[in-house]
Amino acid sequence: MSNARSDILGAVKAALQQAGGPQRADTTSVVSASKRLGDHRANLIPARGRLGVKARVDLFIREAEQASATVARVSGLSGLPREVARYLAKNNLPMTLKVAPGISEPAIPWTRETLLSVEEGRADGSESASVSRAFAGIAETGTLVMLSGPENPTTLNFLPPTHVVVVAASEIVGDYEETWNRLREKGQQGRFMPRAVNWITGPSRTADIEQTLLMGAHGPQRLHIVIVDEETPAP
Amino acid sequence: MESTTAAFRENAAKALGDAKLRDALSKLADGFPARRREAMARLPEFEALRDAARDIKDHVLANLDFYLEAFEARVVEAGGTVHWCRTAAEARTAILRICKLAGAKTVTKGKSMIGEEIAINEHLEEHGIEPVETDLGEYIIQLRHEPPSHIIAPAIHLSKEQVADTFREKHRHLSPGRSLDEPRALLDEARNELRQKFIGADVGLTGANMLIAETGSIVLVTNEGNADLTYSLPRVHIVIASLEKVVPTLEDATTILRVLARSATGQEMSVYTTFCTGPKREGDLDGPEAFHVVLLDNGRTEMLGGDFHEMLRCIRCGACLNHCPIYKAIGGHAYGWVYSGPMGAVLIPGLIGLEEAGHLPNASTLCGKCEDVCPVRIPLPRMLRTWRQRQFEKRLTSSVSRSGLKFWSHLARRPWLYRLVADIAVATLAVLGRSRGRFRRLPLAGGWTKLRDLPAPEEGGTFISRYHRAGHGDGA
Numbered sequence: 054m055s056n057a058r059s060d061i062l063g064a065v066k067a068a069l070q071q072a073g074g075p076q077r078a079d080t081t082s083v084v085s086a087s088k089r090l091g092d093h094r095a096n097l098i099p100a101r102g103r104l105g106v107k108a109r110v111d112l113f114i115r116e117a118e119q120a121s122a123t124v125a126r127v128s129g130l131s132g133l134p135r136e137v138a139r140y141l142a143k144n145n146l147p148m149t150l151k152v153a154p155g156i157s158e159p160a161i162p163w164t165r166e167t168l169l170s171v172e173e174g175r176a177d178g179s180e181s182a183s184v185s186r187a188f189a190g191i192a193e194t195g196t197l198v199m200l201s202g203p204e205n206p207t208t209l210n211f212l213p214p215t216h217v218v219v220v221a222a223s224e225i226v227g228d229y230e231e232t233w234n235r236l237r238e239k240g241q242q243g244r245f246m247p248r249a250v251n252w253i254t255g256p257s258r259t260a261d262i263e264q265t266l267l268m269g270a271h272g273p274q275r276l277h278i279v280i281v282d283e284e285t286p287a288p
Numbered sequence: 289m290e291s292t293t294a295a296f297r298e299n300a301a302k303a304l305g306d307a308k309l310r311d312a313l314s315k316l317a318d319g320f321p322a323r324r325r326e327a328m329a330r331l332p333e334f335e336a337l338r339d340a341a342r343d344i345k346d347h348v349l350a351n352l353d354f355y356l357e358a359f360e361a362r363v364v365e366a367g368g369t370v371h372w373c374r375t376a377a378e379a380r381t382a383i384l385r386i387c388k389l390a391g392a393k394t395v396t397k398g399k400s401m402i403g404e405e406i407a408i409n410e411h412l413e414e415h416g417i418e419p420v421e422t423d424l425g426e427y428i429i430q431l432r433h434e435p436p437s438h439i440i441a442p443a444i445h446l447s448k449e450q451v452a453d454t455f456r457e458k459h460r461h462l463s464p465g466r467s468l469d470e471p472r473a474l475l476d477e478a479r480n481e482l483r484q485k486f487i488g489a490d491v492g493l494t495g496a497n498m499l500i501a502e503t504g505s506i507v508l509v510t511n512e513g514n515a516d517l518t519y520s521l522p523r524v525h526i527v528i529a530s531l532e533k534v535v536p537t538l539e540d541a542t543t544i545l546r547v548l549a550r551s552a553t554g555q556e557m558s559v560y561t562t563f564c565t566g567p568k569r570e571g572d573l574d575g576p577e578a579f580h581v582v583l584l585d586n587g588r589t590e591m592l593g594g595d596f597h598e599m600l601r602c603i604r605c606g607a608c609l610n611h612c613p614i615y616k617a618i619g620g621h622a623y624g625w626v627y628s629g630p631m632g633a634v635l636i637p638g639l640i641g642l643e644e645a646g647h648l649p650n651a652s653t654l655c656g657k658c659e660d661v662c663p664v665r666i667p668l669p670r671m672l673r674t675w676r677q678r679q680f681e682k683r684l685t686s687s688v689s690r691s692g693l694k695f696w697s698h699l700a701r702r703p704w705l706y707r708l709v710a711d712i713a714v715a716t717l718a719v720l721g722r723s724r725g726r727f728r729r730l731p732l733a734g735g736w737t738k739l740r741d742l743p744a745p746e747e748g749g750t751f752i753s754r755y756h757r758a759g760h761g762d763g764a
Binding site: 062064072083090094099101116119120175176177178196201202203206208210212229230248249250254255260261262264270271272 | 546555559594
């Protein structure tokens with residue numbers, strides 16, 4: 054295989070040199086390419102998300118609903134169990150939940166909601182609903198950003214038919230680029246990417262049969278977003 | 289995959305006679321283009337974003353070796369492995385070896401055009417491993433042993449009745465009396481069948497919409513969530529991607545994502561966009577233990593720096609298919625190989641040879657709609673013309689059309705001669721057509737007059753001669 058590697062890279066170099074574009078005349082382009090990797094400069098960012106806090110959260114809600122998610126707001130994290138119970142009851146869904154370890158007891162008073170049966174951990178396909186915590190919401194398109202890790206297993210995002218996601222109002226940003234910057238600041242230099250970053254915009258869907266749009270193809274059929282207005286540290 | 293591209297004329301004739309296919313294609317023509325227009329109208333920066341996306345891809349291609357090496361280094365740092373493969377055969381061997389080392393019996397698959405290109409399913413089956421397509425459309429066509437007929441809607445050519453028949457035939461363990469009249473019932477049945485496969489699979493094989501050099505991440509875009517179950521449940525995740533999929537940074541990937549879904553389905557963003565970086569980390573409760581990236585050349589380095597260089601900018605959104613009058617008339621299967629539409633007509637000759645795929649660049653009216661809608665502004669019509677020119681140079685066209693073209697170019701380069709011949713021809717046609725006013729049949733133009741009449745010219749001569757007579761033009 055090492056032969057294949059040098060053959061391919063050799064063929065790439067030869068093709069680019071032969072093409073002789075101004076970009077390959079000397080080594081400046083490699084310098085600028087490596088600078089580009091280090092600078093990770095943003096390209097054009099649409100103006101849509103550049104709003105004040107309140108308008109940004111409103112845009113996030115509008116866009117998420119446009120993508121067929123439902124949205125509720127609670128004033129503090131302690132209000133989450135009641136909202137989840139309300140949502141499940143209203144939709145006639147079983148009152149059982151698998152919650153991400155990062156938002157299990159005692160951080161969230163789940164046991165206060167006596168009708169709910171709550172377990173924590175990853176999903177295995179037997180669950181009817183899950184709750185996990187978003188790293189950010191992106192107002193531009195109503196997109197949630199989920200990070201994998203011991204506190205937030207990826208399977209919770211995809212296996213259960215109902216997915217509830219908690220996001221703080223203060224974590225709702227205008228555009229995708231802001232979340233990359235926040236992620237770089239949060240992580241150690243060089244290894245800031247978790248194993249999986251999942252952008253989620255609405256519930257799972259398909260139009261593969263006669264272009265008929267149907268929800269719940271393989272992932273969740275319902276995506277419910279709970280925005281928490283207070284009790285969260287500012288980013 | 290075996291190609292039937294050489295039989296394009298027969299394929300196209302068959303497709304045109306297929307009423308069910310025409311129904312299915314008319315739904316496509318109504319759906320995607322209208323939704324794309326709505327999405328564009330909502331985003332004032334859309335045109336500028338297309339320029340930005342094009343510039344990113346141009347920059348990557350001009351520094352492709354640098355970015356590929358950077359990508360590989362980051363994958364290794366994250367605990368993954370990169371397998372470089374020159375040909376489809378090498379990629380098949382690499383994937384099979386990983387599967388065998390993992391003791392795999394079942395491999396779940398996310399939709400991958402490169403997977404189709406290297407015919408990985410057939411290869412795994414031959415070696416006793418069961419590949420299971422998990423994208424709903426891909427699953428349906430896998431059951432029917434058909435290739436995809438559209439990049440992002442692989443089963444677009446089928447009616448729900450055809451899907452129901454396929455499920456009844458293949459899902460024998462289910463009650464024969466069940467109702468499969470509605471798309472919902474079909475989806476639920478496929479979802480249940482595939483749930484078992486997802487959970488039992490040993491290896492998950494996905495493609496990649498992009499590879500990110502900055503972080504060693506691979507990007508997966510789906511609406512169903514099938515790719516996410518494919519990489520997060522099995523022990524091993526294999527990614528297959530061609531060289532040109534690499535982009536520099538997360539910011540560059542983001543810019544391309546802003547034009548991808550809008551161009552493809554008219555969505556603001558696809559439902560699931562995933563950035564995978566290496567295998568499971570310490571403390572993770574889920575995720576694969578091993579992460580492999582199979583990097584495939586398969587003809588890309590030959591396109592690099594040449595007449596078809598810009599084709600390597602393609603992000604596989606399918607917009608050119610959705611807007612192509614030829615694709616909308618015949619569908620994807622007539623093209624006879626993995627890709628179709630304008631991008632297929634440019635790419636396929638480059639990958640399987642002009643001898644085999646020579647009909648495709650000719651299956652175009654050169655209307656230019658494909659270039660108009662391409663999110664990375666690939667000059668597809670120009671490339672189609674370049675292929676036609678190569679055919680002429682390589683003497684692959686018929687001697688009649690070659691001598692016709694030679695005659696034409698001889699005339700076209702001598703204006704006085706051209707005018708003389710045109711004057712004679714128009715005068716002759718005017719005299720011959722005087723009585724009827726039109727021609728039912730003409731020598732050398734049988735293909736044209738078969739379906740319509742040619743109006744006879746009036747007796748005033750050619751446009752140029754009338755123009756001069758009216759006192760315009762040089763010297764008048």
